[in-house]
Amino acid sequence: MKILIVGAGMAGLSAARILAKYHEVTVVDKGRGVGGRMATRKIGDCQADHGAQYFSVQSDDFQSLINQLLTENVVSTWQLAQRTNIRYFGSKGMKTIPKKMAENINVILNEKVSEIVNNKLLTESGNEYFFDQLILTQPVPQIQELLKQSSMLISAKDESALNGIKxxxxxxxxxxxxxxxxxxxxxxxxxxxxxxxxxxxxxxxxxxxxxxxxxxxxxxxxxxxxxxxxxxxxxxxxxxxxxxxxxxxxxxxxxxxxxxxxSSRYPTSFYQFDDKAIFMAGDGFGIGNVEGAFLSGLKVAEFIVEKSLKTAR
Structure with a gap:
């Protein structure tokens, strides 16, 4: 099965890592690098995290990944004076975490999506990507703009889910x-x-x-x-x-x-559009923040895998 994921941030990469074990997965992103808001920038001899600064861990699933990255020196701990619990960050910048997660994943950068036509995604560069399942992980206002450009009809339930995320x-x-x-x-x-x-x-x-x-x-x-x-x-x-x-x-x-x-999220970890093989995931779903984005991608991937395995029986 061909699965296309829009967005190479935490949610998209989290989903891709699971789905690539079972299906043909392609991740497209409009940026020059992976990570989204897990962003690090060089300014001369200086390097600065300018998106997410750190994250906490509550779930076993996320802790498992972070423990692995700690042993590989990709992640370090940070004890802030104003906080009791330990925080984590990328040892050489936050972007190193998604870069590690993207290893062995088919990620295509500098591809800005422009339209969904049936089971095909078009990009501004003129490329076309076919899919059996589509996962959209960009911020919801950008998803709404994509749906508008695609002249895609959605249900009142779908519209309510989109409008509730701020x-x-x-x-x-x-x-x-x-x-x-x-x-x-x-x-x-x-x-x-x-x-x-x-x-x-x-x-x-x-x-x-x-x-x-x-x-x-x-x-x-x-x-x-x-x-x-x-x-x-x-x-x-x-x-x-x-x-x-x-x-x-x-x-x-x-x-x-x-x-x-x-600031206002959909209550569950992901959302599937009515009567469509299109899903939404990201930090606008579930608990939010870095861990929430990771879990959102994980949960939508597990759902797709489980459903496809049942269909194959």
């Missing part, structure tokens, strides 16, 4: 410094300020040069999402001068995450 944006600033910071344990959460989070990538051990990542609060990001990003970054940096003196800043880059956090 996201908060986040503006991220990556700043190269000429001196180290004194941020406790390398990460600090702030309240009622433009900046909600500061991470020291140097202290985390993923950057050879002092470099910090700032994440704006949801309210500040929403208010300023369409504004001048450089000006917004300056405001964010000015608001945290007690941690990052202006004299220490060498340069910075800004990234706009339109769908940073699924």
């Amino acid at each position: 996201y908060e944006p986040c503006i991220a600033v990556m700043t190269v410094l000429n001196q180290v910071t004194e941020i406790p344990s390398g990460g600090i959460m702030l309240e009622n300020q433009p900046v909600a989070w500061i991470a020291d990538n140097f202290q985390k051990g993923i950057s050879d040069k002092p470099c910090v990542t700032l994440h704006a609060s949801a309210d500040f990001s929403t208010e300023n999402l369409e504004g001048d990003l450089n000006g917004i970054a300056q405001k964010m940096l000015e608001s945290v001068e007690e941690f990052i003196p202006k004299s220490s800043i060498e340069t910075f880059q800004v990234h706009r995450w339109r769908y940073s956090l699924a």
